[in-house]
Amino acid sequence: xxxxxxxxxxxxxxxxxxxxxxxxxxxxxxxxxxxxxxxxxxxxxxxxxxxxxxxxxxxxxxxxxxxxxxxxxxxxxxxxxxxxxxxxxxxxxxxxxxxxxxxxxxxxxxxxxxxxxxxxxxxxxxxxxxxxxxxxxxxxxxxxxxxxxxxxxxxxxxxxxxxxxxxxxxxxx
Amino acid sequence: xxxxxxxxxxxxxxxxxxxxxxxxxxxxxxxxxxxxxxxxxxxxxxxxxxxxxxxxxxxxxxxxxxxxxxxxxxxxxxxxxxxxxxxxxxxxxxxxxxxxxxxxxxxxxxxxxxxxxxxxxxxxxxxxxxxxxxxxxxxxxxxxxxxxxxxxxxxxxxxxxxxxxxxxxxxxxxxxxxxxxxxxxxxxxxxxxxxxxxxxxxxxxxxxxxxxxxxxxxxxxxxxxxxxxxxxxxxxxxxxxxxxxxxxxxxxxxxxxxxxxxxxxxxxxxxxx
Numbered sequence: 467x468x469x470x471x472x473x474x475x476x477x478x479x480x481x482x483x484x485x486x487x488x489x490x491x492x493x494x495x496x497x498x499x500x501x502x503x504x505x506x507x508x509x510x511x512x513x514x515x516x517x518x519x520x521x522x523x524x525x526x527x528x529x530x531x532x533x534x535x536x537x538x539x540x541x542x543x544x545x546x547x548x549x550x551x552x553x554x555x556x557x558x559x560x561x562x563x564x565x566x567x568x569x570x571x572x573x574x575x576x577x578x579x580x581x582x583x584x585x586x587x588x589x590x591x592x593x594x595x596x597x598x599x600x601x602x603x604x605x606x607x608x609x610x611x612x613x614x615x616x617x618x619x620x621x622x623x624x625x626x627x628x629x630x631x632x633x634x635x636x637x638x639x
Numbered sequence: 640x641x642x643x644x645x646x647x648x649x650x651x652x653x654x655x656x657x658x659x660x661x662x663x664x665x666x667x668x669x670x671x672x673x674x675x676x677x678x679x680x681x682x683x684x685x686x687x688x689x690x691x692x693x694x695x696x697x698x699x700x701x702x703x704x705x706x707x708x709x710x711x712x713x714x715x716x717x718x719x720x721x722x723x724x725x726x727x728x729x730x731x732x733x734x735x736x737x738x739x740x741x742x743x744x745x746x747x748x749x750x751x752x753x754x755x756x757x758x759x760x761x762x763x764x765x766x767x768x769x770x771x772x773x774x775x776x777x778x779x780x781x782x783x784x785x786x787x788x789x790x791x792x793x794x795x796x797x798x799x800x801x802x803x804x805x806x807x808x809x810x811x812x813x814x815x816x817x818x819x820x821x822x823x824x825x826x827x828x829x830x831x832x833x834x835x836x837x838x839x840x841x842x843x844x845x846x847x848x849x850x851x852x853x854x855x856x857x858x859x860x861x862x863x864x865x866x867x868x869x870x871x872x873x874x875x876x877x878x879x880x881x882x883x884x885x886x887x888x889x890x891x892x893x894x895x896x897x898x899x900x901x902x903x904x905x906x907x908x909x910x911x912x
Contacts, residue, residue, distance in 0.1 A: 544870055
């Protein structure tokens with residue numbers, strides 16, 4: 467009886483793993499594709515569209531929420547240092563200009579896989595101000611080990627003067 | 640192609656013939672509209688309001704562009720490049736330290752820079768009129784010619800590479816940045832993109848480049864007066880480098896001690912994405 471139970475449990479476990487892999491590797495990309503994510507041409511992000519360089523960085527939406535747009539490419543993140551407010555959920559929208567990358571906010575479970583041709587989205591929230599390393603977590607080439615962004619979480623008052631058409635990162639005044 | 644007209648019993652024949660196309664049409668319509676319907680509910684794409692757009696360069700490395708930039712004829716390029724040799728040297732090694740060496744330069748980088756000079760994305764009083772005289776094909780030919788010139792040692796200006804560096808501490812600093820970069824500040828190693836470990840499209844090999852030229856360009860990248868790098872790659876990196884590091888790296892490459900010195904590199908071979 468116990469053998470049968472164990473057998474059933476292990477079969478269920480393997481089944482869950484197969485289903486989960488299928489969901490993340492087939493269903494989610496297909497879903498992205500059907501939603502028009504494939505429209506981005508990774509080689510000409512700088513010419514037009516959402517990821518032109520003056521649109522990168524932290525932006526405030528009309529409803530007061532924040533969106534961060536970033537490009538991951540061999541072997542830098544742009545913007546290299548991201549400035550976000552503490553205590554509110556922040557929407558990250560990222561794409562890659564060449565090969566698959568990913569970000570992982572060190573010390574947290576916040577993880578986002580970045581693929582060329584699609585926009586990857588995730589919502590992260592940081593409770594308290596602080597600084598985080600954001601290394602690339604997907605082997606992307608010879609410079610992968612030095613590919614790292616920074617995330618600076620500041621009190622929300624510091625971003626209170628952000629205008630609607632303004633994009634902010636640590637470098638901007 | 641003669642199709643027998645259904646004269647005998649039109650009603651039966653018609654219904655059988657029409658049924659299939661109608662069904663196919665419905666599927667086709669669904670196939671086309673379903674992605675659009677699904678896309679309709681996707682969230683905002685460009686954000687609330689777009690700030691003024693700065694386009695760094697009109698060049699995008701699409702397969703067609705790569706094909707065009709790397710299909711030059713080196714013999715035609717040799718004839719066209721006669722007018723370059725006054726400043727850039729007869730064999731692609733310039734005697735003036737602020738003018739870049741072009742020997743062994745990658746085809747795609749030469750083509751892109753000429754294109755950016757022409758469109759004014761990389762401002763230069765000297766190069767803009769010259770580049771606007773060249774057609775796109777001529778640019779590709781010139782690029783093909785310079786990519787074939789040998790890089791070292793050079794009999795033209797009596798320099799032999801590599802030269803010794805005065806300060807060994809500087810050399811060590813440069814070596815560290817070229818080989819390892821600095822991950823904590825997000826500086827990737829130079830050799831991952833500029834060779835010989837990896838070549839990215841549009842990233843020129845730096846091995847026998849003039850040190851003073853490199854230093855000027857790094858400074859221009861960091862203060863934003865040169866902004867024709869696609870997706871802010873070099874501007875982000877140069878902003879992170881200190882003045883000391885900029886000097887060290889450019890002197891190291893300028894002395895011909897860069898890791899690619901003396902080795903030929905696969906110039907302008909189009910790599911499939």
